Amino acid sequence: MDAEPLTIYFDGDPLPARPGDTVSAALLRAGHLATTRSPKYRRPRGPYCLIGECGTCQLRIAGQPNLRACLTVVQEGLVVESQNAWGPAGLDPTRLVDHLFRRGFDHHHFLVRPRLANVAMQAIARTMTGFGVLPELPRPGAPPPELHEHVPTVLVLGAGPAGRALTGALEAAGVDVLALDRRDRLGLSRWHPAPLPQRLLVDTGAFGVYAPERLIAAASPPLAGGSPRLHLVRPKHIVFATGAREGMIPLLNNDLPGVLAARGLAHLLERTDSQLTAPCVLLGDGEEAEALAAQLGVHRYAPADVERILGRDHVEGIVVAGRTIPCGVILLAPTRAPISELAAQAGAQLRFDGAGFAVLTDPDGRALLAPRPPDADDDPAEPPWQIWACGHVRNTSVDPTADGLAVAAALLAELAASEPS
Amino acid sequence: MTARAFLCRCEDVTLGEIDRAIDRGLTTIEEIKRYTGLGTGPCQGKECTGALARLLVDRGLARADALQPFTARPPAEPITLGLLAAARAPFFAARPEEDPDPKDTP
Amino acid sequence: MSAALGSAALALPAELDLAVIGGGVMGLATAYNLALLAPALKIAVIERSYLVSGASGRNGGGLRMQWGDRGNVALMIESIGLCKRLAQELGINLWFRQGGYLFLARSAAAEARLHRNAELHREVGAPTRLLTPADALTIAPHLCAEHLRLASFNPEDGVVFPWPFVWGYAAKAVERGVLLRTHTEVQGVSPAGDGYRLDLSSGEQIRAARVLNATGAWSGHLNRHLGIDLPNHPHRHEIFSSEPLRPFLDPLVVDLDSGLYFSQSTRGELVTGISLPELVGYRDDTLKQHSTLRFLTTIAATLTALMPITAGLKVLRQWAGPYDVSPDGDAIVGPSPGHPNFWQICGFTGHGFMMAPAAARLVARWLARGEGHPMLTRWDPSRFLSGAAARREDMIIG
Ligand SMILES: Cc1cc2nc3c(=O)[nH]c(=O)nc-3n(C[C@H](O)[C@H](O)[C@H](O)COP(=O)(O)OP(=O)(O)OC[C@H]3O[C@@H](n4cnc5c(N)ncnc54)[C@H](O)[C@@H]3O)c2cc1C
Numbered sequence: 061m062d063a064e065p066l067t068i069y070f071d072g073d074p075l076p077a078r079p080g081d082t083v084s085a086a087l088l089r090a091g092h093l094a095t096t097r098s099p100k101y102r103r104p105r106g107p108y109c110l111i112g113e114c115g116t117c118q119l120r121i122a123g124q125p126n127l128r129a130c131l132t133v134v135q136e137g138l139v140v141e142s143q144n145a146w147g148p149a150g151l152d153p154t155r156l157v158d159h160l161f162r163r164g165f166d167h168h169h170f171l172v173r174p175r176l177a178n179v180a181m182q183a184i185a186r187t188m189t190g191f192g193v194l195p196e197l198p199r200p201g202a203p204p205p206e207l208h209e210h211v212p213t214v215l216v217l218g219a220g221p222a223g224r225a226l227t228g229a230l231e232a233a234g235v236d237v238l239a240l241d242r243r244d245r246l247g248l249s250r251w252h253p254a255p256l257p258q259r260l261l262v263d264t265g266a267f268g269v270y271a272p273e274r275l276i277a278a279a280s281p282p283l284a285g286g287s288p289r290l291h292l293v294r295p296k297h298i299v300f301a302t303g304a305r306e307g308m309i310p311l312l313n314n315d316l317p318g319v320l321a322a323r324g325l326a327h328l329l330e331r332t333d334s335q336l337t338a339p340c341v342l343l344g345d346g347e348e349a350e351a352l353a354a355q356l357g358v359h360r361y362a363p364a365d366v367e368r369i370l371g372r373d374h375v376e377g378i379v380v381a382g383r384t385i386p387c388g389v390i391l392l393a394p395t396r397a398p399i400s401e402l403a404a405q406a407g408a409q410l411r412f413d414g415a416g417f418a419v420l421t422d423p424d425g426r427a428l429l430a431p432r433p434p435d436a437d438d439d440p441a442e443p444p445w446q447i448w449a450c451g452h453v454r455n456t457s458v459d460p461t462a463d464g465l466a467v468a469a470a471l472l473a474e475l476a477a478s479e480p481s
Numbered sequence: 482m483t484a485r486a487f488l489c490r491c492e493d494v495t496l497g498e499i500d501r502a503i504d505r506g507l508t509t510i511e512e513i514k515r516y517t518g519l520g521t522g523p524c525q526g527k528e529c530t531g532a533l534a535r536l537l538v539d540r541g542l543a544r545a546d547a548l549q550p551f552t553a554r555p556p557a558e559p560i561t562l563g564l565l566a567a568a569r570a571p572f573f574a575a576r577p578e579e580d581p582d583p584k585d586t587p
Numbered sequence: 588m589s590a591a592l593g594s595a596a597l598a599l600p601a602e603l604d605l606a607v608i609g610g611g612v613m614g615l616a617t618a619y620n621l622a623l624l625a626p627a628l629k630i631a632v633i634e635r636s637y638l639v640s641g642a643s644g645r646n647g648g649g650l651r652m653q654w655g656d657r658g659n660v661a662l663m664i665e666s667i668g669l670c671k672r673l674a675q676e677l678g679i680n681l682w683f684r685q686g687g688y689l690f691l692a693r694s695a696a697a698e699a700r701l702h703r704n705a706e707l708h709r710e711v712g713a714p715t716r717l718l719t720p721a722d723a724l725t726i727a728p729h730l731c732a733e734h735l736r737l738a739s740f741n742p743e744d745g746v747v748f749p750w751p752f753v754w755g756y757a758a759k760a761v762e763r764g765v766l767l768r769t770h771t772e773v774q775g776v777s778p779a780g781d782g783y784r785l786d787l788s789s790g791e792q793i794r795a796a797r798v799l800n801a802t803g804a805w806s807g808h809l810n811r812h813l814g815i816d817l818p819n820h821p822h823r824h825e826i827f828s829s830e831p832l833r834p835f836l837d838p839l840v841v842d843l844d845s846g847l848y849f850s851q852s853t854r855g856e857l858v859t860g861i862s863l864p865e866l867v868g869y870r871d872d873t874l875k876q877h878s879t880l881r882f883l884t885t886i887a888a889t890l891t892a893l894m895p896i897t898a899g900l901k902v903l904r905q906w907a908g909p910y911d912v913s914p915d916g917d918a919i920v921g922p923s924p925g926h927p928n929f930w931q932i933c934g935f936t937g938h939g940f941m942m943a944p945a946a947a948r949l950v951a952r953w954l955a956r957g958e959g960h961p962m963l964t965r966w967d968p969s970r971f972l973s974g975a976a977a978r979r980e981d982m983i984i985g
């Protein structure tokens with residue numbers, strides 16, 4: 061990008077950034093892999109998924125704790141601070157915990173007796189818990205939060221390829237459709253070439269589906285510019301096009317800074333016109349992992365062949381069949397898991413697909429409703445809307461664009477049948 | 482080998498800890514969550530639930546078609562109290578069906 | 588694989604001395620205490636889901652001596668005394684932290700209650716002290732003192748982490764020979780001789796000389812099988828927990844005038860609930876556990892007004908749990924009217940967790956040796972028939 065470079069501040073030091081960078085992008089480019097410590101073993105941690113799903117990139121940004129660095133776009137002078145670390149970076153004395161408890165730590169049974177030792181242990185444990193410290197008070201004069209209400213015929217959650225294909229088809233047919241996505245405009249347009257929906261709220265994450273109150277709630281954070289906004293949406297149809305995420309592959313030392321999600325990193329490189337310079341390997345099975353390895357120009361290994369990941373404060377290599385392969389970044393490309401939490405809140409039935417939980421639908425994309433949970437007299441009474449799902453949230457092996465179009469056709473047919481003109 | 486292979490990075494839950502819970506007879510996702518703390522951190526189980534389900538199926542402890550993740554609860558994204566507070570007045574104050582206080586609570 | 592924390596596959600004998608229905612804190616703590624006193628008894632706990640699936644796995648974990656009635660204050664002095672050594676007794680970390688409860692009064696009526704409580708607590712022996720608004724701020728520094736008239740503080744009050752509390756009772760009960768059968772529902776109860784026959788969801792039928800109904804909010808379902816008519820009914824209570832932050836708040840704070848309560852857990856989350864009247868037309872006796880935005884926005888408005896620094900605090904998870912409300916605010920414990928061998932341990936109206944250590948011990952002593960106690964007399968399930976029910980307590984929060 062040719063726009064003027066920016067400066068942000070990380071733990072007090074100036075750090076160059078490019079317009080359009082996320083905070084994670086600027087930090088990774090500067091080689092800052094570890095930005096926080098884990099709660100129990102005090103292990104160094106940094107970002108993983110790079111798409112706002114895993115939470116380990118959280119930092120104190122502009123005085124607010126626990127903001128996701130991978131979703132926060134840089135601004136000139138932005139103040140970013142590492143969290144949950146003691147003393148200067150790299151010298152945190154609590155790291156000893158990791159070495160003291162090499163064989164694990166059973167928090168239920170650790171030092172229960174004698175009582176006084178137990179009391180002391182709990183007091184010490186308390187001082188080590190928590191991520192970050194209290195937020196700053198809202199600045200005087202900061203724009204107050206706004207409330208927006210919407211009553212579209214169709215609400216589409218997610219403007220990835222599936223959501224875009226579906227929304228485009230509905231818009232072309234003149235349907236009143238609103239789309240939401242947590243990503244920003246730049247992230248969305250670099251993610252996929254298809255045109256964005258006309259009525260699209262970016263930087264806006266749906267956080268709750270409240271069926272008894274007949275509404276979906278979404279929020280846009282203040283850092284995206286202007287007032288923080290709360291959106292309340294009361295649609296007749298909800299389409300979940302929330303896609304899929306990369307879960308974890310349980311390997312030894314899979315938490316080291318420098319272990320990154322392959323797809324998340326590939327998108328970040330595209331977003332920022334950057335290139336991978338660190339020595340890097342990719343771990344994953346199947347065609348998609350192969351394609352990613354080829355796209356990124358890195359060597360691929362099957363996770364089952366990896367004995368362990370090596371490193372202390374960050375990744376230094378992997379051991380495959382007794383052989384050590386040095387590298388600074390390890391990209392994981394596990395089978396993707398559907399992002400179905402919101403659909404589940406809405407009452408959709410889920411099915412384990414081997415990697416995660418997909419929304420169970422009829423062939424047209426109508427979500428099947430979950431049976432009443434066996435362990436609660438819960439009340440997913442008739443939901444006030446029709447629930448649909450398209451793309452990877454219902455099946456991670458479909459072509460999302462084609463699936464979005466197919467579900468759009470079914471939805472249009474249903475709309476035509478219910479409201480003959 | 483399992484003491485530093487993480488299933489839930491948010492709460493530092495390793496394979497070793499999952500084994501301990503299973504040893505005590507806990508074999509459902511809800512139970513393992515409550516015994517180990519898996520899924521109770523910043524990402525609320527987004528990263529680990531699928532991997533745990535996989536482990537239970539691979540070990541023959543659960544049938545794939547019978548597995549469900551733990552109850553989905555809002556918020557799916559962290560949300561500030563300041564923003565929520567702003568919605569209170571316009572959204573609920575005007576609702577006629579609000580009952581002053583049917584219970585004798587303070 | 589051991590069944591230390593229950594199992595769906597555990598074999599049950601055809602005959603039991605006591606069947607405890609419900610694997611919440613009440614059922615497990617009673618089974619554990621009874622097994623200590625009467626090791627020869629054949630006791631089983633039958634839980635339809637997993638062990639912490641009911642209110643016992645969904646509560647705020649608050650324990651306090653600051654009640655408005657003498658009996659409850661004394662009971663909680665005993666319960667908190669037990670909790671101090673309970674981690675060692677149960678062999679599990681409970682993360683019991685005595686940061687005190689700080690009650691706030693912003694109205695004359697609330698102020699009067701705090702004055703009355705302080706007097707009562709002094710008589711009964713609870714170390715409660717009254718605080719000026721300025722002193723309250725030294726204990727909870729981020730509070731907004733506007734309209735604050737008076738506060739009361741008891742340093743013995745505190746919070747625990749509910750899950751290990753239940754695991755601890757369960758594991759120790761099993762160690763003492765209690766059979767712990769999970770994922771099995773009791774679907775029918777019928778009289779059989781002097782005892783009862785239970786029909787289980789597994790298809791089994793077992794006989795128990797005595798049955799303890801420890802199903803809390805679900806207890807009415809079971810009672811109906813026997814035609815036992817008790818006035819406790821389920822209530823849905825919502826709560827949320829925030830992002831975990833470094834310690835910034837020691838006490839659990841209760842704002843008497845709004846019914847708001849909040850504390851910071853050992854893990855750093857703010858755990859927060861509020862008395863929230865159900866909307867008209869919403870209240871019925873079915874059991875609901877859904878979350879609402881109405882709760883979240885109401886509590887956000889109340890909390891950010893009382894502690895403005897929380898405006899930037901993020902909600903991580905909201906949930907709801909069921910507990911049964913008793914019309915006079917007192918628990919319903921003991922033999923059921925017309926069914927001397929079908930016992931209740933229900934009706935704790937949103938405060939059963941803190942009372943469980945003491946209440947379960949009282950009930951176990953009664954079951955094992957017929958030992959009475961003034962609270963047991965007061966909790967008699969038959970009081971609603973005899974007209975002896977009386978409201979004594981006005982410090983019910985939730
Ligand atoms: C949000 C919330 C916050 C709270 N905060 C506090 C607090 O701060 N302090 C405090 O002291 N108390 C608090 N409480 C109240 C406290 O949690 C309860 O009073 C207490 O846990 C009740 O325990 P229990 O064992 O009676 O019931 P539960 O824990 O509800 O156990 C009943 C069990 O019975 C099982 N069951 C039901 N029917 C059947 C059947 N037919 N067959 C077999 N099993 C069955 C259920 O699955 C359940 O596990 C709170 C409650 C809630 C919901």
Ligand code: FES
Binds near residue numbers: 115117128131
């Ligand atoms: S949430 Fe930012 S890296 Fe995963």
